[in-house]
Amino acid sequence: MRLSTKAQYAVRAMVRLNLEQKDSPVSIREISTHENISLTYLEQLFAKLRRGKLVRSVRGPGGGYILARPAADIKVDQIIDSVEETLIPVSCMDEFGNCACSDQCVTHTVWQELGERIRGFLSSVSIEDLTNDARARIHRQREEQRKTE
């Protein structure tokens, strides 16, 4: 029951993009350095994020990526959808809860409800939330570092 690193990377990259984004686009290289993710792999992920209309690309010198919408309007479940990771916990079921099993699954209900809870939670969390959270954590760590010095 693990999220693929692809999905994790995508969320981290989006948060980082929002952290670094001021007025100008943020290059993939910058995100790669900060998050320690392979540059070529990030290219793949951002292609998908662009197709999912979560980011826009700016080409040419000084180019990079920018969020396509305000960070508060981008939810974690949308990011995961964009990189084509499913949030449905079993493979015999589609997104509407229909089950492909020939005879009735005796366990249908749990998985359906579980999927709904997972999506429900992830659709309630925005990039903005996570960015604020990250800022607070970075701040706290600096404070503690100062104390020990």
Place this chain on the structure above:
Amino acid sequence: MRLSTKAQYAVRAMVRLNLEQKDSPVSIREISTHENISLTYLEQLFAKLRRGKLVRSVRGPGGGYILARPAADIKVDQIIDSVEETLIPVSCMDEFGNCACSDQCVTHTVWQELGERIRGFLSSVSIEDLTNDARARIHRQREEQRKTE
């Protein structure tokens, strides 16, 4: 974000065990037929369920497995734990929410909370619940079949 079939099989097998269990033990063969799961594979799963103290085994002719506790006291998360599937969505985090990442994960919070929600939900669902649910579904299907005849 898929549950392994191992975990799904284990839950289905437990529900089936409760469905078929009257006074005498239920053999793996019986469960295999009903749930259409390979017999030898089920043997592996039941070995783990036994180690997890969710079932007890009775050897010899007429033997099989019985639930180690009342069905209402066996929760789905315990079954999944027994077959060694994790409910933590990311690999850098342990069950207490401690993160192994060298620099701080900017996305730590979501995954931790998501994991807690998943476990919270699955620990609220018992084998008894699922069995009742399965009985109701079987009943409903029979009714509909009668109508179309």
Place this chain on the structure above:
DNA sequence: GCATTCCTGAGCATTACTGTCAACTATTAA
């Protein structure tokens, strides 16, 4: 003792994941 059932460990094919590589296209500064 013999059939039935559980028990155990080794092994193996397939798939999915993670990432690299190489070539290409688009945009812009100079």
Place this chain on the structure above:
DNA sequence: TTAATAGTTGACAGTAATGCTCAGGAATGC
């Protein structure tokens, strides 16, 4: 126009996990 920057695409390969089989062994009831 040309060089530089940056994104775009598709093929592919190594690794790890998954899902499952097989071959035997051990306990038990009749």
